[in-house]
Amino acid sequence: MPKIVHTKALFERLPAHGGRRFREVIVFVHHYGGNRHSFHRQIEVVNELGFDAVTFDLPASSVNQLPRIPLSREWRFGLRHLWADKIEDVLDTIADEKFVFSFSYGSSAALMAIDRRHAIDIRGWICDGGPFKYMPVAVEHFVNEGLFNIPLLGRDLIARNPLFRFPVFRRSMAAIASELFGRARYNEDGARALRALPRGFPVLSFQAENDTLVQPHMIDEFLAAGFGHIDLQKSLLPHSRHLTGMKDDADTYKSLLEGFLLARATPLVAS
Numbered sequence: 001m002p003k004i005v006h007t008k009a010l011f012e013r014l015p016a017h018g019g020r021r022f023r024e025v026i027v028f029v030h031h032y033g034g035n036r037h038s039f040h041r042q043i044e045v046v047n048e049l050g051f052d053a054v055t056f057d058l059p060a061s062s063v064n065q066l067p068r069i070p071l072s073r074e075w076r077f078g079l080r081h082l083w084a085d086k087i088e089d090v091l092d093t094i095a096d097e098k099f100v101f102s103f104s105y106g107s108s109a110a111l112m113a114i115d116r117r118h119a120i121d122i123r124g125w126i127c128d129g130g131p132f133k134y135m136p137v138a139v140e141h142f143v144n145e146g147l148f149n150i151p152l153l154g155r156d157l158i159a160r161n162p163l164f165r166f167p168v169f170r171r172s173m174a175a176i177a178s179e180l181f182g183r184a185r186y187n188e189d190g191a192r193a194l195r196a197l198p199r200g201f202p203v204l205s206f207q208a209e210n211d212t213l214v215q216p217h218m219i220d221e222f223l224a225a226g227f228g229h230i231d232l233q234k235s236l237l238p239h240s241r242h243l244t245g246m247k248d249d250a251d252t253y254k255s256l257l258e259g260f261l262l263a264r265a266t267p268l269v270a271s
Contacts, residue, residue, distance in 0.1 A: 011056035011090050012036060014047060021050025023266040024097045024123055028055045029087055031104035031129070031243065032079070032181075039103065041246040045254055046101075049261065054098075056090055058083045058106065070180065078182020083109035088116050097121045099261060103243055104214065105138075105181065107131040108190060115193035124202035124264050126257065129211065129243045132218040135186050140174035141213045187222075194226030203230045204260045206253065208240035233260060 013025070026046045030038045036055035043053045059082055060070055072081035087110055091098065098121055102110035107130035114122055132138055205223060207216040216236060223232060235256050237249040245253045 010093055011054050014043060014053040014055065016050045016052050017047045018050070020052055021268055022261075023268055024099055025052045025054055025094060026099050026101050026261075027087075027090060027094070028053060029083075029100065029102035029106040029110045030055075030058060031106050034103065034106075039101075039246070042101065042257070045246075045257060046261070049258060051099075051261070051265070052096075054090065054094060056086070058109075059086055070182075076182070077179075078184065079180060080105070080109045080112065080182040080186070084112035084116065087113035091117060091122075097123055097266070099124050099126065099264075101126040102128070102130065104129040105131075105135075108135075108186070111190060111193050115196050118196075119198055119201060124204070124260065126204045126206075126260065127219075128206040128245060129208065129214050130219065131190060131222050132214045133187060133190075133222040134218050135181065135183060136174065136178040138214050138218065139178045139181060140171060143170050143174040143177060145212070190222055191225035194223065195229055197226060197229045199229055200231045201226075201229060202260070202264060203232050204256065205232065205234045206245050206256075207234065207236050208242055208245060208248075209236055209238045210240060211242045213242045 016022075026043075028036070028039060028043065030036060036057050043055065046053050060079060070079050070082045071077055072085050074081070083106065091100075091113060100110050100114060100122060102125070107127040110125070110127070111131055114125065203223070203226070205219060207219050208214075209216065220234075223230070226232070233256070235252065237245045237252060240248040
C-alpha cells in the first residue's frame with residue numbers, strides 16, 4: 001500500500017466580507033514568536049474594506065521549532081533567509097497583485113522576498129514595528145525582557161536561569177540569538193534591497209512611541225537607506241508599545257491603513 005503523506009497548506013486565504021471589491025490581496029507576514037492568527041484585528045479591517053487576506057506560518061518562528069540549522073535555499077544562515085524563502089514561495093503562488101503587510105523582524109525577511117522578485121506585482125508595503133537597524137540591540141532588548149527562551153528538558157535556559165540577573169549572561173544569549181536570526185550582513189542586505197526598489201515604491205511604517213524593543217529611530221535609520229527610492233509615509237503611535245498599535249491607537253492606525261490601501265488599490269469592475 002502506498003503511504004499517504006499529508007502536507008500543510010502553503011497559505012490560507014481569507015475572503016473579503018460581503019465579496020471581494022479590489023483586485024489586490026493583502027499578504028500578512030507575522031513576527032518572531034507569532035503565527036498566521038496573530039493579527040486578526042488587521043485582517044478584519046482589510047476584509048471589511050473588501051480585500052482578501054493571505055496568512056501563513058513562517059518556519060521555525062520560535063526556538064523550540066528549530067529541528068535543523070536555519071539555512072536558506074541559497075545556503076545563507078539565519079532565520080531571515082529561511083523566512084524569505086517561504087515568503088517568496090507564497091508571493092510566487094498568488095497570481096493576484098499584492099500588498100505586503102509585515103510585522104517586527106518578519107519585515108526584514110519580507111523586504112528580502114520583495115527584492116528577490118524585483119517588487120513585481122507588489123503595489124505597496126505596510127510594516128509595523130520593523131524593519132529596524134541595530135538588530136543585535138533589538139535582540140538584546142528581547143532577551144532582557146525574557147521573551148527569547150531556549151527550552152531544554154522542560155526548563156527555560158534563559159529567563160528562569162539564575163544567571164539571567166547578570167548582564168554578561170544576557171548579552172551572551174543575545175549574541176547567540178543575533179547569529180541565529182541572521183546578523184551577518186543584515187544592515188548591508190537591507191540597504192541594498194531598499195535601494196533596489198522601484199522609485200516611488202509606497203511604504204507605510206507604523207512605529208510605537210513607547211516601544212521598548214524596537215525604538216522608532218531604529219526603524220527610521222533602516223528605512224533612510226531607501227531615500228530617493230521609496231515613497232515613505234510614517235506614523236508615530238503615541239500610546240502604543242511593540243505591535244500594539246491596532247489596540248492602543250486604534251482610530252489612527254485604522255484610518256492610516258485604510259487610506260494607504262484605498263489610495264493605491266484597484267477596484268474590481270462589477271460585471
